[in-house]
Amino acid sequence: MSKRIVIPLALALGVLGLLYVGLQMEDGGLPSPLVGKPAPPFELESLHDPEERLTEADFIGQVAIVNVWASWCDSCRLEHQHWRALAQRGTPIYSFNYRDRREQALRYLEVFGDPFEKIAFDPQADAGLEWGVYATPETYVLDAEGIIRYKHIGPVDARVIQEKILPLIEELEAGQS
Amino acid sequence: MIGRALLRPAQHHRAPGALAGLRALGAVLLLLAGVLVAAPATAISIGQPLEFETEAQREQYYTLVRELRCTVCQTETIYESPAPLAADMRRRVYQMTIEGYSKNEVIEFMTHRYGDFVRYRPPLQFNTALLWVSPFLLLVVGGVAWLQVVRRRQQMAAHSDLTESERRALERFRRGD
Incomplete structure (x- = not known):
């Protein structure tokens, strides 16, 4: 084959290869610059008790999960079962109730169960902005020092729990003791 | 310049013993931050008239909102996006601008939370x-x-x-x- 054919062919194959790799890459590639950084500060009312103030210190102390949810968020319902299961395992799960109405959020927990240790009520998304929240649901894994070790955007499914979140929690807990 | 506490995520590592002291300090800082956040309490809607102390502030605000990307509706700037997140980001840009933060400080605040992706004009880097x-x-x-x-x-x-x-x-x- 002559150079005239080989070079364009190689170029075209190269471009196709790049596109193919791009397609295979894991989706949800939104950057999360907060991974590796300390949990951002906030101060909010507790969802259950408007008198109680919660800060990031309330979420820190053990390896923990922080979930961002809302009663109007359908995909939060999909992942809710996983939080119930993880809570039974003994991992503390904290959460932000994001852009929600208090009575509707409480009703949601009544219906679907409440696996959350503490819930910070964030109707104006003040903490949401500090934590770099795009949209519900989002999930963070904190280590015992309160450093964000992992962030998942969108609903978690069994695969994310089994392949990412559980191994990470186990690894962090092992490192702790 | 109390507001600087807002700019960077808390850097301190917490030793279990020092937790109480740090918690108190954090609470004070957060309270101050909370006062600042309280200024324009609600999100800023598109085209809402805003008051600025100086012409330079007005210019900075309108430059910034055209340079920051709405991260949930990725082809829009926060100037034009009707998404709630964009409204919150406009509010934060407005607050920081009237508090005297420079353009670069506001951009740094946003990139700390949402990554370089938030900039419509990405910086030249590796x-x-x-x-x-x-x-x-x-x-x-x-x-x-x-x-x-x-x-x-x-x-x-x-x-x-x-x-x-x-x-x-x-x-x-x-x-x-």
């Missing part, structure tokens, strides 16, 4: 180098290809020494007999 260089790269590739073609044609023109009989044959073809 992972964006290809993005910036590729138009010029394509220009060079195109230029080289064009030169090759031109050179080949010139060579062909120069090599057109036909024999006497070939020239006569060509003449005949041209006349069409």
